[in-house]
Amino acid sequence: MTAGAGSGLFITFEGIDGSGKSTQCRLLAESLQDAGRDVVLTREPGGSPGAEEIRRLVLEGDPDRWSAETELLLFMAARRDHLERTIEPALAAGKVVICDRFADSTRMYQGVSRGDLRPAVDQMHKLMIGREPDLTLLIDMDPATGLARAKGRQGKEERFEDFGIELQEKMRAGFLALAQEFADRFRVVDGARAVDAVAADVCRLADNALKGTGA
16 A cells, blocks of 8 residues: 655545545644654645646536536546646655545546546546555545535535535445445545544554555
8 A cells, every 4th residue: 555665655535525534634634744744735626726726617606517528627637737746746755645535536526426427537547647546535424414514614615515415425325335446545434423533543544554554
């Protein structure tokens, strides 16, 4: 599960909207920094100036603003820029990169839940991205609870939440299926607990990956 010698470690967080993964990303980054690790905390879509511009296009506005096919192209463009300008330079410098969402979200949102595009997602990922995380932490959460949390934020980036509970249910089932498909790098964490309890599990799993045990 660990990256190659002389390189950093790439950790991603996945989960349905409102699962608490963004909070756990931040807490893990703080914990590793306190332990003396050089950490880059980033997110998708976004993480580089160009990708942040695309983020506004895909996360704001009417739910039907884009088709699943157009979303896929936009997300891939954002990810490629993010990879080139943020992720790969940080890993080459031996840093720990913690990313709030990555390719697995595209496999779910555009590949399964919003359209039947998984083959296209995988083909484009292989062609344009070509990298998987070293460790993916799936923060698992009941869809109704997650959606209520997400809508309670009352922010501008609610385009996907506005698709409703059915999408969130498909997303949860899809993420759990991905955890089985990519069992070598996925670890499922129960998000329906106190933040500190979730964070303790997250830190333990990250530490194991950094030590090379992968357990």
